Amino acid sequence: MDQQDREKGQSIQQACTQGDFDTLVKLATSAGGLLTDELRRQAWPILLGHKSQSGASEQQQSNQAWRKLPRHSDEDQVQLDVDRAFVYYPKDESEQSLDKRKAELSDLIVSTLRSHPMLSYFQSYHDVVQVLLLVLGEHHAAVAVPRISLLRLRDYMLPTISPARKHFELVSAIVKAADPELADHIAEAENSFALSATHSLFAHDIQNYGDIARVYDFLLSHEPVMSLYLFATITISRRMELLEMPADESDILTFMISKLPQTLEIDELVQNTLILFQHHPPARLPGFVWWRLSPYSVLKTSRNINQPHNLKAAEVLCQKQIQQLRREELLQRRVKLLYMYRRPVASLTATLLVGAVSFWLRRTGQDRFILSLLSSAFQYLSRKS
Template sequence: MMESHISSEVTSVDEENSSLMFNDDSSNFDKTSDLAVDSNGYDENEDTRSELKFDDVLETEEEKSKRSKIEDALKNNKSTLETWQKLAIDKYGLVNDDLRRKVWPLLLCVDPDPSEKAPLLSELSQHSEYNQVVLDVNRSLKRFPPGIPYKQRVALQDQLTVLILRVIMKYPHLRYYQGYHDVAITFLLVVGETVAFRIMERLSTDHLRECMEPTMEKTSYRLNYMYPILQKEDKELYEFMDRATVGTMFALPWYLTWFGHSLNQYRDVVRLYDYFLASAPLMPLYVAASLVINRRQEVFEIGCDMASIHCLLSQIPDNLDFELILERASKLYKKYPPNKIERDVKNRVQKEMEQRRRDELRLRRRLDKNKPVWMKMHHYLPDWLLLHYKSKYGLLFATATLLVGLYAYYLRATESGFSLFKTGSWHT
C-alpha cells in the first residue's frame, strides 16, 4: 500500500529561493502581503487575474477554422453536452483560453454562484492541511505566467491556497494530495477563482475522488491499467518493460496532475485538460499508455534496465505530437475499455503481490542465516522464556530458567531412584 500525499515535486534553486519570500507561515505571509500593499499601492480588491497572460501563440489556419466552429456552437442555443465534448476532444481542442473560459464550465455542467464569497486566507490558516498546501503552492512557480509581477504572483498564490482549502473543507472526507495544486492552478489561470472552485469541487467528487482517499491504494491499482493496454497493443514493448520490472511509478504524477506537473509547455497542459474534461475519468491512463507507445524506440534504445527506463519516461520532451498521442488514446479506449481489461489488471496485481511475498520470504531467510544461534532461538521457544532475546539480561534469565528446571528434575529423579545414567549398557 502506498502512503498518501506522495510528492513528485522537483524544485529548482530559483523556486526554493522564491518560496522563502512567500507563505512560510501565516504571520510571515501577512507581513509580506502588507508590504506589497504599502510599497506598490496594491488594492486587495483589485482583480489581478485579467493581467495574467502567457505569451500569445499565433493560430494556424486550421486552428482559426476550429475557433469559428466553437464560436458558432456558443451562439447556437441547440448545442448540447455532446457538442462540447466533441469539440474539446477533436484536433486542437478548444484552441485558446478565451474559449476555454466559456466551454469548460459547460463540459462539467457547473453553474457558478457569484454570490458565494470566498473566505479570507487568514480564516483558513488553522486548517490541518494549510501548511502543506502553502508549501506546495510556493513550489509551483513554474506554472505561473512568465514575468508575472510580484503583487500579482502573491495574489495568485493567495487565490490558489484558498481555492484548494475551500474544497477540502467543504468535503472533509477528501484528502489533499501533493499534485492537486497542479490541477487547481490550471483552472484558476483559465477561468478565475469563482468558476475554478466549482470545477475543482466537481472533479474532486468525481474524476479525482480515488486520488483523494486517505491512502493511495486505489490510485496505485489504477496505474496498472497501462500494462494490459500495452500488452494487447504492443506486445514487444510490454515484454521489454515487464522484463525490466519498470513498474508504474513513472506515471504517478501524470495521473495525479493530469500531466500538469510533468509538461513544460502551458499550451500542452491546457490542450490535455480540454481532452480530459470531455472524456471518461480513466482516460489519463490511456493517454499514459499512448505516450509510452509513442516513445517505444527510445525505450528500446536505452536498454532493458529499470532505472534507465523509469528516468527516460519520467521526463516528457517538449516536442511530442500530443494530437497524435490523444488520437491513439481514443482508439485504445474504444478497443480496450476498462471493463474489458479489469480481469487482466486484477491478475497482474495478484501476481505482483505473490512475487512480493516470495521476495520478502527469501530476504527473511537470508537474514536468518546470518543471525547468531541465540537470536534464532526465538522461533522455537516461547516469548515468555526469552523475553528480550536481544538483551544480555534476557538471555541470562533464559539460561538461569533452564538450569533451575534441570536441577529440579535432578532432585526428583534422585528421590525416585531413577537416573538417565542407570539405564541399559550406560550403567556406571
C-alpha cells in the same frame, strides 16, 4: 486566427450557448481543441458538469464560509507547494501579480479541503488547480476545483495510495494489450512511473501552457480513465527509445518512462489515445484489472460525464471507498499477524486437536483400547531392538 479557426470558435460558442454537450466534446477533441482561454471559460464549466456559469460568482461568495471551518490537517503542505507554484507559466509577471495568484491558489485548495474534509491533499494537486485558476479565473475555478477533485481525482485524494496503485496497474495492462513486446521489456520497471503525470492530469510534467490547456480540453471532455490511456499512448510512442534501454535496469527504466518528453504532438496523441481506448476498452484489459477496481473508484462511478454526480453523491461514494479501504487494511493486518505467529498458532491448533481427540476417546471408551494397542506396539519394538 485563420478563417477555419474562426468558424470553429463560433461553433464552440454556439455549442456552449445551447448546452450541446456532445458537439462540445467533438470540438474539444478535434485538432487544436477549444482554441483559446476565452472559449475554454465557457466550455470547461459545461464539461465539468456545472451548466450555469452565472452562478459561479454567487457560489464563490457563499463559499466564503469555508474560512470559519476547521483547519485541514494538510494545510502546511499546501502552503509549501503553493510557494513553489507558477514556475513555468504564466511568463513575465510581476512579483506582486504572482503573489496575488498564489494567494488565490491557496484559497482554492484550502477551501476545497475544508469544505470536503474527507479528501486528502497530494503533492501535484496544486498543479491541477493552478491550470483551472489560470484558465477560468478565481470565481469560476471555485466551482470547478471541488468538482474535478470529487468527480475525477477522488482516488488520488484518499487516505492511502493503494487505489492509485490500481490506476498504475491499468496503465501497465493497456500497454500490454497494445504492445506486448514493449510491456515485457519494461515489466521490471515500477508501474508507479505513471504517478506524477496521472496524479496531476499531466500538469506537473507539461511545461508549456498552451499544451497543458489543450490536454485539459481533451481530458475534461472524456471519462477519467482516459488520462491513463493517454499516458499509455505516450509510453507506446516512445517504444524505440525504451527498447534500446537494458530491460534489467529497472530504476533507469522507471525514471525514463516517468519523464515525459517536452515536445509532444498533442493532436496526434489525442487521436491515438482514442484509437487505443476503442481497441482495448477497460473491461477487456488483461489480468482482469478493471474488474479488480473498487466499485466506488472514480474510474467506474464517473464514466458518464454527460450526467455527472452532484457533490453530495460524490462525497457519499468517497466515504464508502474510505470505509472499504479501512476494511481491507484491517484484513491485511490480521493476515500479517497470523503469518507472524503461524508456528505458535500451528502448535496451539495441534494441542487443541490432540485434546479434542483425547476427550472423544475417553467419552467413547476407546482410550483403553488405544493405550493397549500402543503398549503392545512398544513392547514389540523393544524386543526387536
